[in-house]
Amino acid sequence: MIALKIDGKEIQARPGQTILEVAREHGIRIPTLCYLEGLSPRGSCRMCLVEVANWRGKLVPACATEVQEGMEIVTQSERLRRVRRLVLEMLFVERNHICAFCVASGHCELQDLAVELGMDHVTLPYRYPGLSMDLTHEDYGLDHNRCVLCGRCVRACSEVEGAFTWGFQGRGIETMVAPALGAPWGASDTCTSCGKCVQACPTGALFEKGASTASQVKRPEILEEVTERRPRVP
Amino acid sequence: MSPKVRLATMWFSGCSGCHMSFLDLDERLLDLAELAEVVYSPIVDPKEIPEGIDVALVEGAVNTTEQLHLLKEMRRKARILVAFGDCAITGNVASMRNPIPREEVIREVYGDDDPPGLKDGEVPALLPKALPLQAYVKVDYYIPGCPPDADRIWKFLATLIKEGRPRLEGEEIRFG
Numbered sequence: 001m002i003a004l005k006i007d008g009k010e011i012q013a014r015p016g017q018t019i020l021e022v023a024r025e026h027g028i029r030i031p032t033l034c035y036l037e038g039l040s041p042r043g044s045c046r047m048c049l050v051e052v053a054n055w056r057g058k059l060v061p062a063c064a065t066e067v068q069e070g071m072e073i074v075t076q077s078e079r080l081r082r083v084r085r086l087v088l089e090m091l092f093v094e095r096n097h098i099c100a101f102c103v104a105s106g107h108c109e110l111q112d113l114a115v116e117l118g119m120d121h122v123t124l125p126y127r128y129p130g131l132s133m134d135l136t137h138e139d140y141g142l143d144h145n146r147c148v149l150c151g152r153c154v155r156a157c158s159e160v161e162g163a164f165t166w167g168f169q170g171r172g173i174e175t176m177v178a179p180a181l182g183a184p185w186g187a188s189d190t191c192t193s194c195g196k197c198v199q200a201c202p203t204g205a206l207f208e209k210g211a212s213t214a215s216q217v218k219r220p221e222i223l224e225e226v227t228e229r230r231p232r233v234p
Numbered sequence: 235m236s237p238k239v240r241l242a243t244m245w246f247s248g249c250s251g252c253h254m255s256f257l258d259l260d261e262r263l264l265d266l267a268e269l270a271e272v273v274y275s276p277i278v279d280p281k282e283i284p285e286g287i288d289v290a291l292v293e294g295a296v297n298t299t300e301q302l303h304l305l306k307e308m309r310r311k312a313r314i315l316v317a318f319g320d321c322a323i324t325g326n327v328a329s330m331r332n333p334i335p336r337e338e339v340i341r342e343v344y345g346d347d348d349p350p351g352l353k354d355g356e357v358p359a360l361l362p363k364a365l366p367l368q369a370y371v372k373v374d375y376y377i378p379g380c381p382p383d384a385d386r387i388w389k390f391l392a393t394l395i396k397e398g399r400p401r402l403e404g405e406e407i408r409f410g
Contacts, residue, residue: 092324096333099410100326100380111409120376120407121323121368128325128363130333 004071019062019073020048030075031084031113033091034150035063036200038223039159045150046087047113050075059083085117092119093126094173096145097203103216104204110148134179136186139209140198142177147205149175153197156223165191177205196223239288239395242274243318244308246294246301247328247364251381252319253277253293258384269395287311289394291318291377295328296365298351300358309371314394317367320380320409327380328364336362375400378407 001012006019006028013022018041023030034045043064050062051074062075074080091097091110099105113119131144149168154177157166165188169178179188198206199219207216245253253276259266272278273287283304290312296302309315320326331339340349340360351360367373377390386406393400 096330098324098326098330100320101330102410105410115404115408118403118407120378120402121317121366121373123368125369126325126329126332126365128329128332 002067002069004067004069004073006073007075013067015066017067019050019060019065019067019071022067023062023073023075028075030062031116032063033109033113033148033202034152036152036155036220036223038225038227039152039155039200042151042155045091045148047084049080049083049087051077051080081117085119088113088117088119089122089124091148092122093124095127095129095131095147098145102146102204103207103211103213104146104218105213107217108204109202134185135209136184137188137191137193137209138186139193140185140195141207141209142185143205143207144176145205146203147177148203149177150202151177152200152202152220153177153206156196156200160223160227161192161194161196163190163192163194166197196226199223238268239270240273240284240286241270241391242283242287242290242308242312243272243276244274244290244292244294244304245276246292246305246322247297248294248319248321249327250276250293252291252321252379255319255379255381255384256291256387259388260384262384262388266391270391283307283311285311287313289314289316289391291316292322292367293318295321295325296361296367296370297328298358298360299354302361302370305367305371314374315367315371316375316377316390317373318377319382320378322367323376323378324409325364325366332363336360376407377402378409380410 002015004011004013006023011022011026020030030050031047033047034042035048041063043061046061048062049059052058052060053072053074097110099111134142154166158164165179166177168175169182170176179185180190198208199222274280274283290308296305317323321328340351344350350357353359377386379386386402390400390402
């Protein structure tokens with residue numbers, strides 16, 4: 001067993017566990033966005049940053065950092081509040097997240113994070129990029145305006161469904177999720193129309209066509225349910 | 235009894251839903267009338283913004299040169315300026331035109347020869363983008379929501395007037 005401290009509390013963890021897993025086992029809440037139970041961690045959204053006090057306060061993503069003997073982890077501090085708020089603000093200004101006009105409003109993880117982190121306004125300038133939608137699939141739609149590039153769809157498609165339809169194209173701020181070879185979603189030969197990407201999506205970027213906002217509740221937990229008996233990604 | 239708070243409300247590029255929600259205070263409007271006097275608003279007569287406003291609720295995004303002018307005037311005259319609803323805070327629905335060039339938007343709506351809104355004339359010019367209030371002036375408080383429901387508005391106003399320093403939290407700050 002590994003002995004460590006989270007928020008001053010002495011905790012025993014198993015080798016190979018991440019900080020997030022251990023925190024959750026002990027009922028300690030750390031906000032996440034790109035992390036999803038059942039998928040491999042990416043640590044790309046930076047919402048789950050925590051401080052390691054005895055690593056000179058280094059910030060590490062809790063979802064992608066394994067626990068080590070003697071770690072002293074801080075999950076709530078003024079600095080973390082500032083950092084998480086800045087990360088969240090950047091996610092909001094990067095694309096067009098217009099809650100009032102979004103199919104996911106009321107059950108969106110990005111909107112929920114604003115509530116959790118007390119973000120009643122954004123201090124950064126909005127970018128308002130001109131982005132398209134892909135409505136070529138028979139059952140589902142993709143709205144790049146709402147995408148936060150968490151990659152949960154990409155991982156659900158490759159790691160769970162094994163279809164490898166979704167990927168990233170472009171670099172930096174130009175990055176987009178895209179079906180294989182950048183072809184329209186509806187023309188994809190590999191997509192099985194299983195809908196796991198839609199259920200995994202934390203926002204209104206992937207949605208079910210023809211469903212009202214009220215019935216557009218995602219079930220991201222299905223990824224954990226269908227992978228329950230599989231060996232965990234190390 | 236202390237003098238009544240001088241309250242103003244303004245309506246920029248929004249659907250007036252925030253004002254409708256304000257009217258949804260229903261019988262609490264009578265309580266509010268005990269505490270505050272509405273000195274400038276789309277729902278009262280004065281056409282000029284008076285001096286010495288205590289609290290101004292501003293609905294809508296800043297979309298035209300006239301709105302920007304009025305916002306700056308209100309900021310000079312109001313002690314506390316409140317961004318009232320999602321359009322004033324994020325641009326919201328009004329900002330959906332922002333990815334499209336201003337001239338393209340105007341010509342699509344009004345046609346090709348000398349459409350109004352490109353420059354100041356009989357109608358004020360459209361600004362390049364519809365922006366939230368904080369893009370131009372200091373905002374003291376934010377009431378999110380599309381629209382903010384009457385309970386949020388009442389909690390905010392009642393706390394502000396009776397105790398000062400209102401604080402909306404949890405579900406009270408949800409966008410949308």
